[in-house]
Amino acid sequence: RDLTTSAGLCGKVREKAKKTDLSEKKLTRYFVDQRCVKLVAGSGGKGVSSFHSEPRKEWGGPDGGNGGDGGSIIIKADRFVKSLAQVYPVYKGEDGQSGGSKNCFGKNGNTTHVHVPLGTVIKEQGRTVTDLSQHGQEFMAASGGAGGKGNRFFLTNENRAPMTSTPGAQGQERLLHLELRTMAHAGLVGFPNAGKSSLLRAISNAKPAVAAYPFTTLKPHVGIVNYRDHVQVAVADIPGIIRGAHLNRGLGLSFLRHIERCRFLLFVLDMSSPDPWAQLQDLHHELDHYEPDLSQRPQAIIANKMDLPDARSKLEALRSLVTRRVIPVSAVTGQNTEELILHLRELYDGYLRGEGSTEGKSAESW
Ligand SMILES: Nc1nc2c(ncn2[C@@H]2O[C@H](COP(=O)(O)OP(=O)(O)OP(=O)(O)O)[C@@H](O)[C@H]2O)c(=O)[nH]1
Numbered sequence: 174r175d176l177t178t179s180a181g182l183c184g185k186v187r188e189k190a191k192k193t194d195l196s197e198k199k200l201t202r203y204f205v206d207q208r209c210v211k212l213v214a215g216s217g218g219k220g221v222s223s224f225h226s227e228p229r230k231e232w233g234g235p236d237g238g239n240g241g242d243g244g245s246i247i248i249k250a251d252r253f254v255k256s257l258a259q260v261y262p263v264y265k266g267e268d269g270q271s272g273g274s275k276n277c278f279g280k281n282g283n284t285t286h287v288h289v290p291l292g293t294v295i296k297e298q299g300r301t302v303t304d305l306s307q308h309g310q311e312f313m314a315a316s317g318g319a320g321g322k323g324n325r326f327f328l329t330n331e332n333r334a335p336m337t338s339t340p341g342a343q344g345q346e347r348l349l350h351l352e353l354r355t356m357a358h359a360g361l362v363g364f365p366n367a368g369k370s371s372l373l374r375a376i377s378n379a380k381p382a383v384a385a386y387p388f389t390t391l392k393p394h395v396g397i398v399n400y401r402d403h404v405q406v407a408v409a410d411i412p413g414i415i416r417g418a419h420l421n422r423g424l425g426l427s428f429l430r431h432i433e434r435c436r437f438l439l440f441v442l443d444m445s446s447p448d449p450w451a452q453l454q455d456l457h458h459e460l461d462h463y464e465p466d467l468s469q470r471p472q473a474i475i476a477n478k479m480d481l482p483d484a485r486s487k488l489e490a491l492r493s494l495v496t497r498r499v500i501p502v503s504a505v506t507g508q509n510t511e512e513l514i515l516h517l518r519e520l521y522d523g524y525l526r527g528e529g530s531t532e533g534k535s536a537e538s539w
């Protein structure tokens with residue numbers, strides 16, 4: 174066939190998965206999607222009060238140097254980092270060194286860099302401060318304290334022998350909440366057991382766990398669908414949404430947050446359920462209550478489990494009830510997944526045209 178597919182999972186998980194197939198429970202240990210960090214920037218070094226002294230030169234004048242500035246803490250987006258797992262709970266910036274006699278200035282503290290994955294949102298007291306979505310983007314999280322002044326600094330014509338020197342300023346202290354939102358182009362949205370993980374397995378080489386019980390998937394997985402012209406589309410398998418998810422029922426709000434990030438949505442319906450169209454209404458309801466118009470993003474409706482009896486008659490009923498395109502597939506047999514992959518590409522091209530080239534390029538670097 175014309176299409177090849179391959180996978181992308183968070184870095185650490187993929188490395189482990191090569192050796193043995195990890196269970197979902199173990200996988201979740203490697204994927205951390207939020208962290209609270211305390212940042213304390215370095216304090217400035219103190220200035221020094223001293224006087225030049227040399228044999229036969231009694232009044233050498235003030236020569237106390239300034240202290241060095243404290244090291245700042247910068248949070249930097251890095252596309253090679255895939256989860257917040259390696260972010261420590263506390264960071265302390267390097268302090269500036271004290272000044273010395275003979276006009277020696279203290280050394281500035283080195284800047285501390287905290288590397289986080291693309292798509293990290295930084296919040297402070299519930300308020301979003303910034304959103305790091307480009308590789309290399311930096312956020313000055315805590316600035317180091319200024320170094321103190323040595324007595325040489327206070328030398329004036331009026332005061333030829335100042336004794337004053339000042340201590341360095343304290344570094345800034347902040348408590349930040351880091352949140353990782355999955356940055357995928359498409360999100361698979363559906364009830365538990367609808368077959369989202371099976372579908373991601375069918376269209377990419379990602380290997381999320383599949384089982385016949387609800388809430389098998391507890392953390393989002395990202396699979397990459399590769400096209401012949403080297404375009405890559407990232408598809409996220411998002412844990413199941415249930416009625417009341419917007420009120421934090423089920424796995425609740427934390428996963429609606431990931432959906433918010435996806436440019437287009439693939440609503441996965443279980444055609445073996447008695448009323449798949451009611452599932453669709455519920456999904457729209459939950460999404461819209463989380464964020465108005467979220468359910469109106471470019472989308473496709475995927476009627477999954479078409480290999481099961483009765484699915485065909487329900488498909489006709491579903492088509493008569495919705496105006497949007499419905500793609501019937503079977504994740505288990507792989508039936509009609511090509512149509513889905515091609516439609517995914519159409520949605521992606523539409524997104525590039527609509528959102529302008531700048532955002533498109535950053536998405537492509539994924
Ligand atoms: N017959 C049939 N069974 C399917 C199909 N797709 C998925 N299943 C089965 O449905 C069950 C649930 O599949 P999953 O892929 O784990 O479903 P999910 O939507 O990821 O579920 P959660 O992770 O719990 O939200 C598994 O037993 C699959 O084998 C399909 O196309 N046909």
Ligand SMILES: [Mg+2]
Pocket residue numbers: 369370371381382383389390410412
């Ligand atoms: Mg799943």
